[in-house]
Amino acid sequence: MNTQDLAKNFTDMCAKGEFDAAGRKFWSDDIVSREPMTGDMAMLKGRKAVEGKGEWWYANHTVHNVKVEGPYVHGDQFVVRFKLDVTPKGGQRMNLDEVGLYTVKNGKIVEESFFMGGRQS
Secondary structure, three states: OOHHHHHHHHHHHHHOOOHHHHHHHHEEEEEEEEOOOOOOOOEEEOHHHHHHHHHHHHHHEEEEEEEEEEEEEEOOEEEEEEEEEEEEOOOOOEEEEEEEEEEEEOOEEEEEEEEEEEEEO
């Protein structure tokens, strides 16, 4: 599967809310994930660690709505924009605007880096 096809399938699954399934299908076993934060989850290596990040996210946030835009493909990379309406447990409801940059090698996503556009209420 080429990058264009992988990006389209991945993004379509995310648009349907199938984030975990998209990861299981398209992440490489040695994926690297980077988040715009400090601490333990700023950079994770390996499928198990990245899946754990997703589990943590859903355990600590109520997701009301997600809009997915893209993919925007260039060579072996693609970008997807996520607009999220979430409430952190114990926090206030907020809107997040995030972009994910994905790198593909051998038909799998080997790296993902996320960039925040800022919180809006």
